[in-house]
Amino acid sequence: MTTSFTGPEAPGTGGAASVDVVLPCLDEAAALPWVLGRIPPGWRAIVVDNGSLDGSDRIARALGATVVHEERRGFGAACHAGLLAATAGIVCFCDCDASLDPADLVPFVREVRSGRADLVLGRRRPRARGAWPLHARAGNLALTRLLRRRTGLRLHDLGPLRAARRADLLGLRLSDRRSGYPLQMVVRAADAGWRVTEHDVPYLPRTGASKVTGTWRGTVQAVRDMSRVLREAPGREEAAL
Template sequence: MTTTATIELSIVMPCLNEAETLAVCIRKAQGYLERSGVVGEVVIADNGSTDGSQEIARDLGARVVDVEARGYGSALMGGIEASLGRYVIMGDADDSYDFSNLDPFVERLRAGDDLVMGNRFRGGIEPGAMPPLHKYLGNPVLTFIGRLFFPSQIRDFHCGLRGFNRESILAIGLITTGMEFASEVVVKSTLAGLTISEVPTTLKKDGRSRPPHLRSWRDGWRHLRFLLLFSPRWLFLYPGAAAFLLGLISSVVLAFGPVQVGSIGFNVSTQVYLLALTSVGYQAVLFALLAKLYARHEGFFIPRSRAFERIAERATLESGALIGLALFVLGFVIGIAQFVAWAASGFGEQSVVDTVRLAVPGALLMILGVQTIMAGMFLGILAVPVRRR
């Protein structure tokens, strides 16, 4: 008799009205366990089916876990948490993945890998199994972005058939409830330094007569949004730094006089817009740093570097306030100097161009100073010790 202590593998399938294909998936999974000799169980994480899927699963001897919280990620986490095996292999219950051939996953898990991803592009995609939009745009683009943002070697970020060490995956704090769960597993496993590998797997046309739960544009955006939010460098730091440097350098150049590039002239009107670009860029850089410092404070898995750790050690309310105050005072001094010069001329008529040319750097320094002070105040909030439940 199989006991909790002897279960090595849990095969988890999220389920929402999969009566058409659930039985064949369960039979394939059970057939694999019987053929391979792997001691395991089949767990159906039901997300509120109304077509009798639960009864089908129980009649076939699978264990049904009812998950009230709706969503792909919620269903899978409910199933993973309820699993009894040391290893978990998850896959959709639409008969698009072959549960009868899980040997490559089990071999890598037994070898010590924490996460084993299937790769449908290496294993083969049956005609009609994946919409062209997903095959040639969605999956390649999102995988490229994931590999660019994070040091991952995975080439199929969104394969639904994957295996992992249950304890390792539960330890990385998965929180998403929807389809972006697929990206979260890969991203957080990578950031946590888990051992990740990839094996070929096949994808065939699912056996359902109804449309899939997946919504291409909505779910694609949710994946992209997750990747962006979990990498503030690419969302805020890099574009912000580029905007800040371009605006600042150009503003400094124009502060000494107009610039002519070919037939195009740049003067104080350009300087005003560069002020806005510099300010927005600086705010984006500050936001990126604050986002990473907050994630560090809360214990999230985020990409880190020695440079960031040095900044984190020195970033305090006091340091932010001092730097911000210095910038503000410098800008204010420019304003005072302009006022004194105006007073010396008897408050007469001024050259608008010359006045604006000098006023822009002064205003910019004051704006950057206030932004820095407010960022320092937020750091002060983070530094307040609190008692956590």
């Protein structure tokens, strides 16, 4: 068993939240107070610790978050562990580095609840120099063009801020456990005929160093992971691990 969780609102302890926000976390102690302080009232923060050495799990728990420990390294592994730990009808995802404001998810959730969309994504709009490095932006642009060719979706970003119904997400049987997880979610949603929408959100300089696209090397690896996802045949689904 690689996943465990603790916290004041862990499943089975009461205090059910109306929305769960999954926050994959690797050494984000400096950013956690700001991020968790921006979670809307009545929502639950699920911080998925992916092997932090800076006490992130302790800080998150002290600030009232449910903490999930995922031993398998990888962005997708952390995101999916959070999805499995979620119990609310709607689940959101947000980076835990203070580059995105979880409060911006409120209209996303409203759109899902109303039935106007099945998956809502945030299109990042940089608000300061250095918020979105050139290499990361170039990789994102290349992938959105490939995604358009593969699915027909005219999206501009594959950012991590997103919202959807928990049951529907589980039904996608997402299997990628690396950087391809966010893209696989969109590809399989498109293949399933979901209504996917996109809205502008402010993008701020992150706190600390990026674990995925902070360097050209990291960006290239992320693009490789995502390119593998784009080669999936429509309708092909592997059992989630």
